[in-house]
Amino acid sequence: MDALATSALRLGDDSLVLGQRLSEWCGHAPALEIDLSLANCALDLIGQATHFLGLAGELEGKVRDADTLAYRRDVMDFTNCLLVEQQNGDFAHTIARQFLFSNYQELLFAGLTASKHARFAEIAAKAVKEVAYHAKLASDWVVRLGDGTDESRTRMIAALDWMWRFSDELFVMDEVDAALGIDKAALRPAWDRRIDAALAEAALERPSPRRGVMGGRAGHHSEQLGHLLSEMQFLQRSYPGATW
Amino acid sequence: MSALHKPPASRRSAMAHAGETSVVKIRAILADIPDPEIPAVSVLDLGIVREVTDDRVVITPTYTGCPATLYIEQAIRRALDANGFMHVRIETALSPPWSTDWISDEGREKLRAYGIAPPPKGAAAASLKNDQRAQCPRCGSLNTVEVSRFGSTPCKALWRCNACVEPFDRFKCH
Amino acid sequence: MYTTDLTGKKQAETVAEDPKKLAAFEARVANDEFIEPKDWMPEAYRKTLIRQISQHAHSEIVGMLPEGNWITRAPNLRRKAILIAKVQDEGGHGLYLYSAAETLGISRDEMTEALHAGKAKYSTIFNYPTLTWADIGAIGWLVDGAAIMNQVPLQRTSYGPYARAMVRICKEESFHQRQGYEIMMAMMAGTPDQQRMAQDAMNRWWWPALMMFGPPDDRSPNTEQSLRWRIKRETNDELRQKFVDITTPQAEAIGLKVPDPALKWNAKRGSYDFGEVDWEEFYAVVRGEGPVAKERMQARVNAWEDGAWVRDAARAHAEKRASAKVAAE
Ligand SMILES: [Fe+2]
Ligand SMILES: [Fe+2]
Numbered sequence: 001m002d003a004l005a006t007s008a009l010r011l012g013d014d015s016l017v018l019g020q021r022l023s024e025w026c027g028h029a030p031a032l033e034i035d036l037s038l039a040n041c042a043l044d045l046i047g048q049a050t051h052f053l054g055l056a057g058e059l060e061g062k063v064r065d066a067d068t069l070a071y072r073r074d075v076m077d078f079t080n081c082l083l084v085e086q087q088n089g090d091f092a093h094t095i096a097r098q099f100l101f102s103n104y105q106e107l108l109f110a111g112l113t114a115s116k117h118a119r120f121a122e123i124a125a126k127a128v129k130e131v132a133y134h135a136k137l138a139s140d141w142v143v144r145l146g147d148g149t150d151e152s153r154t155r156m157i158a159a160l161d162w163m164w165r166f167s168d169e170l171f172v173m174d175e176v177d178a179a180l181g182i183d184k185a186a187l188r189p190a191w192d193r194r195i196d197a198a199l200a201e202a203a204l205e206r207p208s209p210r211r212g213v214m215g216g217r218a219g220h221h222s223e224q225l226g227h228l229l230s231e232m233q234f235l236q237r238s239y240p241g242a243t244w
Numbered sequence: 245m246s247a248l249h250k251p252p253a254s255r256r257s258a259m260a261h262a263g264e265t266s267v268v269k270i271r272a273i274l275a276d277i278p279d280p281e282i283p284a285v286s287v288l289d290l291g292i293v294r295e296v297t298d299d300r301v302v303i304t305p306t307y308t309g310c311p312a313t314l315y316i317e318q319a320i321r322r323a324l325d326a327n328g329f330m331h332v333r334i335e336t337a338l339s340p341p342w343s344t345d346w347i348s349d350e351g352r353e354k355l356r357a358y359g360i361a362p363p364p365k366g367a368a369a370a371s372l373k374n375d376q377r378a379q380c381p382r383c384g385s386l387n388t389v390e391v392s393r394f395g396s397t398p399c400k401a402l403w404r405c406n407a408c409v410e411p412f413d414r415f416k417c418h
Numbered sequence: 419m420y421t422t423d424l425t426g427k428k429q430a431e432t433v434a435e436d437p438k439k440l441a442a443f444e445a446r447v448a449n450d451e452f453i454e455p456k457d458w459m460p461e462a463y464r465k466t467l468i469r470q471i472s473q474h475a476h477s478e479i480v481g482m483l484p485e486g487n488w489i490t491r492a493p494n495l496r497r498k499a500i501l502i503a504k505v506q507d508e509g510g511h512g513l514y515l516y517s518a519a520e521t522l523g524i525s526r527d528e529m530t531e532a533l534h535a536g537k538a539k540y541s542t543i544f545n546y547p548t549l550t551w552a553d554i555g556a557i558g559w560l561v562d563g564a565a566i567m568n569q570v571p572l573q574r575t576s577y578g579p580y581a582r583a584m585v586r587i588c589k590e591e592s593f594h595q596r597q598g599y600e601i602m603m604a605m606m607a608g609t610p611d612q613q614r615m616a617q618d619a620m621n622r623w624w625w626p627a628l629m630m631f632g633p634p635d636d637r638s639p640n641t642e643q644s645l646r647w648r649i650k651r652e653t654n655d656e657l658r659q660k661f662v663d664i665t666t667p668q669a670e671a672i673g674l675k676v677p678d679p680a681l682k683w684n685a686k687r688g689s690y691d692f693g694e695v696d697w698e699e700f701y702a703v704v705r706g707e708g709p710v711a712k713e714r715m716q717a718r719v720n721a722w723e724d725g726a727w728v729r730d731a732a733r734a735h736a737e738k739r740a741s742a743k744v745a746a747e
Contacts, residue, residue, distance in 0.1 A: 036509050047310070047499060
């Protein structure tokens with residue numbers, strides 16, 4: 001797979017895995033309004049994944065379509081970042097994950113809208129409006145939970161502390177990103193400002209710096225991804241060749 | 245078409261005219277195709293038809309994950325075929341992204357009459373702010389309150405009117 | 419989704435109503451007028467409606483569980499998106515209907531408590547498990563189909579907010595039904611494994627779907643008054659017959675067998691004759707003895723209890739904001 005196809009794959013995998021995670025909440029969220037909002041985010045993400053994986057398949061040479069890429073690859077070929085595959089945990093963990101990721105994704109897509117690669121630019125332009133909602137939703141919840149009750153504050157701190165080590169990976173640049181022409185590292189200051197602004201509003205401290213955990217882009221994942229995939233891919237694996 | 249094969253001027257205008265009338269006809273067909281979940285409005289009202297020529301119809305999805313998009317495409321295909329426009333292609337374009345500003349004035353009126361508060365215009369930039377009041381589609385009051393940012397279907401939020409107490413859907417700005 | 423008429427009890431409330439007001443009310447209803455939230459209405463009417471609308475709302479919410487069970491395992495991206503959107507629709511219907519019930523003077527928290535305490539009913543159909551992907555097709559096609567049949571007459575029900583809600587909700591349910599049928603169609607056109615799953619789902623969901631229209635007319639104590647008040651528009655048996663007549667050819671068209679040996683076209687009636695529903699099973703499920711009734715309620719209660727700290731936090735935060743605003747003014 002060439003660099004551009006791999007770029008599309010990464011973007012698709014991030015959205016797909018996070019969409020899959022969010023959809024696990026369906027019917028079990030703390031309130032009906034939250035249930036609907038998480039389902040809606042999941043739907044947006046699955047939609048984006050379909051576009052990006054479709055594009056990856058085309059760039060690769062039109063052998064694999066979006067479904068083949070989603071359902072017929074194993075862990076080591078998935079290129080999503082480690083953050084999105086983290087388990088839902090309690091609602092604070094889900095929000096911490098969304099907060100760190102959606103703010104990154106919004107900045108990334110906003111940058112991509114100006115990409116010289118038209119196909120990437122148009123998907124990003126479409127998706128950035130949706131992701132802006134996700135970032136707003138997550139940031140609002142960080143503030144509510146951080147500045148809510150003692151319990152919610154304790155949980156929010158623990159959740160941010162858990163997810164924090166996966167944020168460095170979001171901004172790592174390599175030759176694949178260079179081919180796409182987007183400087184991820186350059187997104188970091190804007191991301192920091194957004195994160196700090198929400199944390200300040202929530203009267204929360206930024207988690208202390210620590211060594212980032214990485215490997216997702218190279219297919220080196222946490223133990224959780226295999227379980228997620230075995231559930232997601234079960235029908236395609238059990239009944240190869242069937243059309244649904 | 246190369247210069248050599250250019251038809252004479254008289255025929256050209258006849259073709260252009262035929263093209264125009266078929267565009268008018270195709271638009272009339274599209275005006276009769278309802279949205280699958282909100283059939284009070286047509287695909288034209290919603291502004292998801294981006295371009296109509298005598299040999300292609302370009303549509304755009306509302307949301308990237310909107311399940312209605314494929315059904316709309318199928319419905320358009322069926323309607324075109326049934327009216328003898330088998331040669332007209334349907335293409336999907338993502339750019340520029342759809343916005344609720346593309347919903348026609350007629351579409352907005354139809355939504356209101358159907359009981360859904362239409363999105364305010366010039367919405368794209370304002371879409372992240374919660375402070376715009378919806379007008380109750382039933383009694384017209386602006387004394388309304390948002391119950392949930394998300395309702396059934398990705399495009400709607402749930403509101404309630406404090407004047408007539410009616411719950412109502414609001415088409416979200418996007 | 420829609421709730422079955424589950425009430426076994428007679429309207430016991432004998433509040434003495436002002437006979438003049440009552441007569442005027444009955445006349446308006448008989449005249450096909452809508453009753454609005456701020457209009458006078460007899461207490462028994464209010465209570466019946468609260469029960470019916472809240473049962474309907476609960477059904478939408480509990481109904482998210484059997485289908486939600488398959489979102490993470492949907493067979494391709496398109497089906498996954500469609501299913502997420504459908505379950506979101508159902509949740510949205512629930513939310514809308516809770517709001518409609520609130521116009522009658524009850525709060526959503528009260529209704530939720532009644533559900534969790536086992537005092538409120540919801541549609542019996544959701545106390546059956548979803549075992550294979552074909553169940554998602556069967557639910558969309560049969561369960562949403564039966565729901566539509568129950569709800570279309572309610573578009574002209576006497577209570578304005580409920581009637582208006584039904585108009586829009588029915589359109590969305592029709593979309594769900596189409597998608598469900600499409601799943602069944604794809605599977606019946608597929609491999610022998612897929613066909614087997616589809617037929618098995620048909621076998622398991624057919625009778626519970628017929629139960630969604632409620633007990634037979636001669637055992638449905640509320641029918642008469644509910645018909646007069648236009649809370650109901652057609653009887654349970656009439657609707658059940660209609661469902662069988664419409665659904666049977668749809669099944670046959672894609673090669674599915676209706677699991678009823680007594681099913682037969684009756685040319686004289688212009689309708690299908692069909693076998694007797696297992697009413698003993700129906701009443702058992704209504705009593706809360708459905709195969710996964712306990713699991714469903716457990717899931718709802720767990721979500722509610724595990725989420726209490728989130729709702730508390732949101733409330734506490736809103737109060738802090740409000741008092742900060744007051745202090746600033
Ligand atoms: Fe529903
Ligand atoms: Fe439905």
